[in-house]
Amino acid sequence: MKLTSVQSDAIQELGNIGAAHAATTLSQMLGSTVEMSVPAIKAIDIAELGSYMGEESAAMVAFELQGDIPHGGYIVFYISRESAIRLTNTMLGLTDMNRAMNEMDESALLEVGNIMVSAFLDATAELLGFIMLPSPPALSIDMAHAAMSSLISQMPEEIDEILLFSTELVCEEHKIDSDIIMLPEPTTLAKIVELMENMMKGI
Amino acid sequence: MIGIGEYRVGSFPMMTIGLGSCIGLTLYDDSLKVGAMVHIMLPESAGRTDRPGKYADTAVPTIIKELNAMGCKNRSLVAKMAGGAAMFEYFGANLNIGERNAIKVRALLEEHHIHIAKEDVGGKVGRSVTFLPANNGKFSIRRADGTTAEL
Numbered sequence: 001m002k003l004t005s006v007q008s009d010a011i012q013e014l015g016n017i018g019a020a021h022a023a024t025t026l027s028q029m030l031g032s033t034v035e036m037s038v039p040a041i042k043a044i045d046i047a048e049l050g051s052y053m054g055e056e057s058a059a060m061v062a063f064e065l066q067g068d069i070p071h072g073g074y075i076v077f078y079i080s081r082e083s084a085i086r087l088t089n090t091m092l093g094l095t096d097m098n099r100a101m102n103e104m105d106e107s108a109l110l111e112v113g114n115i116m117v118s119a120f121l122d123a124t125a126e127l128l129g130f131i132m133l134p135s136p137p138a139l140s141i142d143m144a145h146a147a148m149s150s151l152i153s154q155m156p157e158e159i160d161e162i163l164l165f166s167t168e169l170v171c172e173e174h175k176i177d178s179d180i181i182m183l184p185e186p187t188t189l190a191k192i193v194e195l196m197e198n199m200m201k202g203i
Numbered sequence: 204m205i206g207i208g209e210y211r212v213g214s215f216p217m218m219t220i221g222l223g224s225c226i227g228l229t230l231y232d233d234s235l236k237v238g239a240m241v242h243i244m245l246p247e248s249a250g251r252t253d254r255p256g257k258y259a260d261t262a263v264p265t266i267i268k269e270l271n272a273m274g275c276k277n278r279s280l281v282a283k284m285a286g287g288a289a290m291f292e293y294f295g296a297n298l299n300i301g302e303r304n305a306i307k308v309r310a311l312l313e314e315h316h317i318h319i320a321k322e323d324v325g326g327k328v329g330r331s332v333t334f335l336p337a338n339n340g341k342f343s344i345r346r347a348d349g350t351t352a353e354l
Contacts, residue, residue: 047208050221055329055345138292146290150300153245
């Protein structure tokens, strides 16, 4: 579906509220300030996904969106491999950057992803009165394109173009750069747009 | 660079990056030094024809046809493939698209009497592939940790 500028604004606002809550939880976990970007909305043809996400190594904690719509798409906590090590080092009190990632890193990343995505979805549910529950998390630490394309392959409705909402969360002190990326499938997107439009009309 | 659902046929260098559950399939004719590469996303097209490279059941016949048009005989074509991984364990249970992709591609190649010389398929790992038809069909794989392998 093509979004009008009003619809884009509405979704940006929703992303803003969700990401602000997620940023607060990240800030509490790190004991440090976290800045967030203005949410970006990108429509990407699947053949062009490589120009958005390539071979770089990243950790991705992915959740299926469930609840009012059973297979509503995905929401992902994305963090580059380097930032992921800085994040778990900060949490675990380590300093070595040139180490392999182990099970402890994996469970820390799953936990951080879980807390942030839950905060994001709680905030949006409260705003919209529309429940999107996260599935249990799944983690991939590998090529970003490989993980993201695998999620897109699993989308219930078959699509050639994905709409992706991402908000960047940055912690300057620990040089941690991460994103929350939402890939709603078309039914979810239509529902969100409808609810946001109603809200802005004051219904 | 060949994106998801795209394919190329010829003798020039071809590359596709970040295969997860997708399959990077190449067919190569050693006598003519030409080949084809396709980045397949899903096993079944269910009647869709607008992106033949996206689905195994349309991609395989399409690249064979184009290679035939360039003078390649099916019996002189050799296949190699990589990908078909399950990047996220939890979602793997009933949705192992990578495995289904690989099974479908193998069945289709057999149907067209094309031999699979080698494959690097499955696991929980992303792969990028470079294919050089002019250089004896050299097929190299690169993984996220920087390791490379030749099929």
